[in-house]
Amino acid sequence: MTDMPTAPTIADGIAHYVEGAFDAAADIFCRLSNEGDAEAMMWLGSCYANGEGKPNSVKDAFKYYLLAAEAGQAQAMTNVGAMLVNGQGCKRDLDEGIKWLEAAANLNDAGAQFNLATLFSAGKDVDIEIDRAAGWYKRAAEQGHYPSQARLGYCYQHGAGVEKSRVNAYLWYALAAQHGVGTALSSLERIMGEMSAEEKREGAALIQSWRRKTAAVSSQAVLDPTLQ
Template sequence: MSLAAKSLAVQPLAPVPTLTEGVAAFQARAYDRALAVFQPLAEAGDAEAQAWLGALHAGGTGVPASLTQAFAWYRRAAEQGHGPAATNVGAMLAMGQGVAQDRAEGARWLERAAASGDVMAAYNLATLLAKGDGLPADPARAADLYRSAAEAGHYPSQARLGHLYAHGIGVERDRVEAFAWLSLAAGHGVGTALNALEEVIKEMSADEKREGAARAQARRTAPGRIAPIPA
């Protein structure tokens, strides 16, 4: 005698919140909701969620501000190849924020992030190398890094590269190149670039100014460049 099969009602599973939902919650300033989304994803190993969780701790949004916690989450993301998180790890090590200061180790993380194309990493690493702060000074390498970020549209890097050309630091002194890069940075409100540009202009001929303006315009409209990153 066969037993009649009993039908079992299956309770539908609640959909797992996605990273996109967490980002949307953050943008809506629903920080508690963002935290509730990012935390389990980060603990499960999602590098992007780990980076977002680091940002929450750094800014004290949805959680008490803690640079120590921010560094820990940024590092977990960085170890998985997350470029911006690696930049934050490098910068925090260099400045001793949330972790014991170690400029050499910070530079290594910044080098890694810069190699992946992160312009903020290139800028930060260039700043350390230009100053020789905690590691050997290398003005030529600093100039190369500033140039890579400047060509990507990073305004502070354009200002720094213009300064190097104006004074012949790490590069041959070149008033025309200085004018071009400083003009680009000044056009986006970088005050130090405007002041430096005024000093360079005092030494330039009319022909040099025209050439500098032409180079600035060419770089401003060159095809294939990414959108400038605000300072």
């Protein structure tokens, strides 16, 4: 008796995609999408968006992102929201786009949080709500989203939506700068020139506290027996 072939999984599709075998990846994503797999729908949308394994089509990308979003996939919600805001592959609908971004942001998708913060700080399409923007930057920054860390540093430096604090600005600029965010590095250098010795000590202590916190989270994730 021979073993039955194992059906491909979403992990197989992602592995093919990462290796650049886009046709094989898209085939798996198609099959799983037809079976109702929301993550596969999101990946299939990406195949269409990038022209990888499928013809480049923002319209088809939006179609599959929307199917995944309606099934509760957070990253797809972010993509749908951004595409609606910008009118990519669909009719532009700012209010509906913001609703999708907020839904994803409330599921802790850092990309959605950053997009919302950018909308409310720029004031291009909506009224400026700097407190709301700073709040979303903070939530994304605390998840390690480097661009949000840089923006949050700016908020603390200038008291935009948060209480002005060189120490907190130093913290967030430093975290962003260590991941190569160039604007954060130049801002960090400027603010260090304005800080007192005591403020620098406080800033260094905050960075150490952040590192201990993130290290503890990483350690717990590795050691959690439910993940073994």
